[in-house]
Amino acid sequence: MILHELARRMDLERLVDSQDATHEIETGYVGDLLSHVLASAKSNSLWITIQRHENVVAVAQVAGLGCIVFAEGMRPEAPVIERARNAGIALYVSPASAFELAGRLHKLLHTEAP
């Protein structure tokens, strides 16, 4: 599903837009331990985490994850947002828990996908 459509239906607040208007999300991954994300998250995942420091942008770049969603209102600071903008990584934030966000994503991808 297209990221813009997913973000709207998951009720996410956008911090950094994707550079690709047709950015496609195929699956999701939830995790806060960075090596586990690198080991297990598939490319083109939407990554849900409560880590909000600079290194998450590098993890997303290296692992080919085009979008990070910060759960529980964990809003990153300006340098992280700047780094994501330069790296072409979309960022969103939501007050919802990772569990709640993963539930919304799963429902949209697996029961309502065209």
Add this chain to the structure above:
Amino acid sequence: MQGSAYAREEALCIEFDVRAGDVEHGGMASSQIKAALKQFGLSEPVARRAGIIAFEGEMNLIVYSDSGGTIRVCVDSEYIEITVQDFGPGIEDVDLALTPGYSTAPAWATDLGFGAGMGLHNMEKNADRFEIHSRLDEGTTISCWVKRRTDDSS
């Protein structure tokens, strides 16, 4: 962060210095390495594997090394070779350090999501060939080779 590029025999190389404790710039070298490999024409799955190896090596230098170290990436006609080198403290028990889940990370690092005990394991898993040499008080050198062409896309 700026890497220095040079030619070595029949390989093109890029090298980055990484400072101990410099979490703020963590991942800068490896994301630039991945981008450079893709610019060089390597596929996303291959650049991704090399990028993951570089990231884990980079974070190890930042979290564990005494005085930082270097990451060197060389590309020849067949392989990407990633070498991560530091000058201490060295690893007491390499087999133990390679065991998934084993970590000696300090609390500040685990708070940031590092120190899951998967770093060396991730490097080994993503490499077609993996070598680690470590000596206490002298340092650690890890070399990984990733084939430029793979039959699968894992």
